[in-house]
Amino acid sequence: MLAKRIIPCLDVRNGRVVKGTNFKDLSDVDSPVALAERYSECGADELVFYDITASCENRSLFTDILKETASKVFIPLTVGGDINTLEDFERVLKCGADKVSVNTGALNNPLLVSEAAKIYGNQCVVLSADVKRVNGKFVVFARGGRINTGLDAVEWVRRCAESGAGEIVLNSIDTDGVKKGFDIEMLRAVASDLKVPVIASGGAGSVGDFIKLFKYTDVDAGLGASVFHYGEIEIKALKKALKENGIEVRL
Amino acid sequence: MTGIIDYGCGNMFSLVSSLKKVGENVEIFNNKEGLYRCDRIILPGVGAFGCAAEKLECSGLSSAVKELAGRGVPLLGICLGMQLLFEKSSEYGEHRGLSLLCGSVGKIDCEQAGLKLPHMGWNSLRFKKKSGLFRYVEEGEYVYFVHSYHAEDCSDSVIATVGYGTEICAAAGMENVCGTQFHPEKSGDTGLRILKAFTEM
Numbered sequence: 001m002l003a004k005r006i007i008p009c010l011d012v013r014n015g016r017v018v019k020g021t022n023f024k025d026l027s028d029v030d031s032p033v034a035l036a037e038r039y040s041e042c043g044a045d046e047l048v049f050y051d052i053t054a055s056c057e058n059r060s061l062f063t064d065i066l067k068e069t070a071s072k073v074f075i076p077l078t079v080g081g082d083i084n085t086l087e088d089f090e091r092v093l094k095c096g097a098d099k100v101s102v103n104t105g106a107l108n109n110p111l112l113v114s115e116a117a118k119i120y121g122n123q124c125v126v127l128s129a130d131v132k133r134v135n136g137k138f139v140v141f142a143r144g145g146r147i148n149t150g151l152d153a154v155e156w157v158r159r160c161a162e163s164g165a166g167e168i169v170l171n172s173i174d175t176d177g178v179k180k181g182f183d184i185e186m187l188r189a190v191a192s193d194l195k196v197p198v199i200a201s202g203g204a205g206s207v208g209d210f211i212k213l214f215k216y217t218d219v220d221a222g223l224g225a226s227v228f229h230y231g232e233i234e235i236k237a238l239k240k241a242l243k244e245n246g247i248e249v250r251l
Numbered sequence: 252m253t254g255i256i257d258y259g260c261g262n263m264f265s266l267v268s269s270l271k272k273v274g275e276n277v278e279i280f281n282n283k284e285g286l287y288r289c290d291r292i293i294l295p296g297v298g299a300f301g302c303a304a305e306k307l308e309c310s311g312l313s314s315a316v317k318e319l320a321g322r323g324v325p326l327l328g329i330c331l332g333m334q335l336l337f338e339k340s341s342e343y344g345e346h347r348g349l350s351l352l353c354g355s356v357g358k359i360d361c362e363q364a365g366l367k368l369p370h371m372g373w374n375s376l377r378f379k380k381k382s383g384l385f386r387y388v389e390e391g392e393y394v395y396f397v398h399s400y401h402a403e404d405c406s407d408s409v410i411a412t413v414g415y416g417t418e419i420c421a422a423a424g425m426e427n428v429c430g431t432q433f434h435p436e437k438s439g440d441t442g443l444r445i446l447k448a449f450t451e452m
Contacts, residue, residue, distance in 0.1 A: 001414055003373040003393060040439065045373055071268040076395060076437050096264040098437065121298050123369050123397040166369055166397075197371050220372060250373045250393040 003250040004214050004242065005045035005221035006235055007078075007199060008228040010035060013052045015061040017229065033068050039228070040073045042235040045250060047073065048101070048223065051081030063095045070096020078126055084108065089116050093124070101126040101169060104142045106160060107149055117164025122196075127165035129157055131186055132173035138186055145173045153190045161196045168194060169223065172202035179205030182213045182222065191219055199223050207233060207241045214247045253450060254289030256316065257281040258307045260331065261297040269436040273447040283315040291324060291452060292316070294430075296331030300340040300356060300400065303331055304348060313349060320351050325427045325452040327384075330398060333423065333430025342400050351428045354405025359398075364416030369399045374413035374433075376421055382410040383452055384422065384429050387444035394421070394433040394441055401432060427452070 011018040016030045036047055049069070051062045070077055079092040080101030089100050100120075106112050106127060117125045130141045131153045138153040157168050170190055172183030182203045191198040197220040200213055204224040210233075213222050227233045239249045253270055255263055257279045270277040280286050294316060296303050307313045320326045328336045337348045340356035348356070359370055373393040378385065396413070402420040410422040410429070422431045429449075435442035 001374065002370070003375070005372055067264075070265055071271075074265065074269050074272070074436060074442060075439050093262055094264070096262075096268070098262070098265070122399075123297075123371065167371065195367055196369070197367055220367075250375075 001248050002220070003045070003248050005199075006043070006210070006238060006249070007046045007048055007221050007223045008039045008044050008235070009048040009050060009201070009223050009225045011050045011052050011225065012062055012065060014058050015065060018052065032065050033072065035229070036069045036073045039235065040075050043239055043251065044075065044235055045221070046076045046078065048078045048080065049097075051079065053081075063091065066092060066095040066097060080126070080128060084112070086112075086116060086119065089120060089124075093120065099124050099126045099167065101128045103128040103130065104144075107140070107142045107151075110163075113160050113165050114163040117166070122164050122166035125165050126167045126169060127157065127160040128169040128171065129153060129160075130171045130173055131190060133186070138190055141173060145176075153186075154193075157190060157194065161194055165196065167197045167199065169199040169201055170219075175203030176201075178203055179227065181205065181209040182217075184212065184216050187213075187217045187219055191217065197221070204233070207238050210238060211242060211245050211247070214242065215245070252276040252278060252288070252290055254286050254292045255279045256286065256292060256294050256312055258303070258310045258312050260303040260306055261295040263295060265436040266293065266295055266329070269443060269446055270450070273443055273450060275446075275450040281310065281312075283311060286312070286315050286319060289319075289324070291449065292319060292326050293449075294326065294328040294332035294335060296329065296335060298331060300331065300334055300342040300348075301344060301346040304335060304340075304346050307335065307349075317349060317351065320428050323427050325449065326351070326429070327449050328430035329436070330432060330434055333432055334400065334402060336423070336428060336430050337402055337405065340400065352402075352405060352408045352423055352425060352430070354402050354408065354423070356400050357403050359401050359415065359417065359419065361416030366416045369397055370415050370419065371397045373438075374415065374421070376411045376413060378411050379409045382422070382424055382429065384424065384431075384445060384448050385411065386448050388441055392441045394431075394435070394438040394445075396421075396433045398432060
């Protein structure tokens with residue numbers, strides 16, 4: 001059986017991890033490379049690097065970090081953040097990324113997913129969608145949750161999966177940062193009919209939240225950022241608890 | 252020295268890094284001459300079977316791979332590279348492989364079990380026969396997969412399987428020719444031990 005995956009997400013700006021950490025024995029707590037190594041040792045199944053660098057000059061800083069991480073950490077790496085063109089795919093794949101996550105880029109250019117899938121394969125293309133409740137419906141937002149696209153989330157992710165996205169990340173804007181649990185209702189509504197793997201994001205606050213996620217939805221992976229960075233959840237302990245609750249994980 | 256075959260199908264960054272990590276000298280070659288100097292060779296691969304088989308053939312490397320395998324040089328195919336070791340594949344039409352292992356490649360039949368494709372993620376190994384490739388790995392260890400097609404009718408060569416609705420061939424091999432459907436270079440410490448064992452073959 002496939003194991004459920006636990007995925008820490010690192011937001012990187014100007015070469016540093018944005019959210020702080022409290023790993024006591026890590027000499028450089030803000031270094032994405034050191035943090036990635038630590039997560040890999042603790043049993044993270046995959047890592048997501050999100051490039052939130054504002055300027056082009058610092059973009060090479062990000063790819064340098066990616067290269068260094070990929071030469072030290074031997075688990076899958078997904079890279080996202082401002083991926084708009086096939087050149088962007090090429091740029092990060094050359095530096096060791098295994099999968100590339102597109103969000104607003106796919107909304108702006110509906111052919112991006114299918115074109116990238118044709119060249120790099122479906123397994124390489126991850127569609128990330130920021131979803132929020134609007135008048136009782138689940139709607140897709142663009143530009144980091146700032147712009148309401150009016151697109152129905154169920155329809156949008158299904159279309160992307162059909163056109164070549166090999167994996168879907170569903171971020172709940174409503175539960176993001178609240179740390180009171182994943183958006184089970186949204187995940188069930190949007191992910192249930194998808195034929196590709198789904199990663200749940202937004203709302204992880206406790207070990208119990210991950211247990212609920214895997215018990216009440218059939219998503220394949222749970223993503224977290226600050227809960228891992230601040231050490232509120234330790235990955236080893238989380239996986240042990242999941243296993244004790246009958247959920248298959250890689251220990 | 253381990254040579255990685257570059258025929259334009261796949262990302263070799265992690266493979267090179269992981270081999271270096273286990274202390275191996277590694278070089279990438281896109282020509283026969285280079286490959287003849289290697290102690291062992293790795294055939295990686297990502298993408299569709301037909302396209303990869305054609306690129307391998309057109310680059311003139313498929314005959315070199317067959318010749319070296321015939322001479323007893325250890326050969327490891329990874330993911331699509333493993334599928335290419337078999338006789339044929341039915342991915343988007345019928346395509347011929349290298350025929351270094353008996354069997355064919357077909358789509359994973361997991362729809363009835365309600366499972367998703369690609370088979371993506373970590374799955375645990377069950378061994379079917381002994382192989383030097385896995386001498387540092389124990390039954391039940393997890394390795395990382397990303398694929399929608401798998402090797403079939405290859406029971407003689409199956410080394411390890413994983414369960415995914417049906418039984419999937421995770422590793423196959425005969426004598427000096429072997430392959431892993433999963434990515435050892437993305438399978439954490441378990442994967443590094445597999446690569447280490449290959450560099451000792």
